Amino acid sequence: MGTRLNPEVVISDSPADQPTEPTPESESDQQPPVDAGETPEVKINSIGNKDGGTARIGQGYVIIAPDTKVCGRATVRIETAKQNVAFADVFE
Template sequence: MVEVPDALSTLFSAQIETDGDRYIVEIPKSEVSHGAVSPGETYRVGLLSQVDASASATAQPQTPKQDTDPERANTGVPQPPVDEGEIRNVTIESLGDQGDGIAKVERGYVVIVPDGEPGDSPTVEIETVQENVAFASVVDNDGHTV
């Protein structure tokens, strides 16, 4: 099993591209816009090989979401790790520019929680899911229904 350090900034899937005598791994724009990485900074990069379908049930804690959008099906683009209507326990890590709580779930995917404070661990319902961010409402905050 691979040990993941607490200093992990982001996790995403990407293909390795060839450019002459070098190879390129592109960082998704969303990782920069969410502050996971910054242009001009130096990072340590680790690569994990792609897990085949038969091993994924035991190697990964959650099964990837199936794409139901025919325009994006089979494009290789990772899908959001949450679904609308899903109930989740999250931990607010920081505040966004507009004062909302920001929680991160699998692969660094961002969930925006109104009125969340860093350190809060509410139970939320995912209301809107977009490619790079989801919006949720608090359904239980430390045992008190909101």
């Protein structure tokens, strides 16, 4: 098990007790998959609040774009990109 120095301290040679490599960034620390100004082509999957179409890219990242139709494809310009959602305008 290891060498016991006192009741509170144990030195172990077990690999399981050694520090591990840093884990990848947690979901809350990740950057959005798009940046403001980018113009991706997206497929509109549904209509959200206030007639904005919603598209998903990557692992479920949501892009909201007004004046779009369900099942339509649109090229959009990302205006604001947040951690879990982006707001875009249709780009022509």
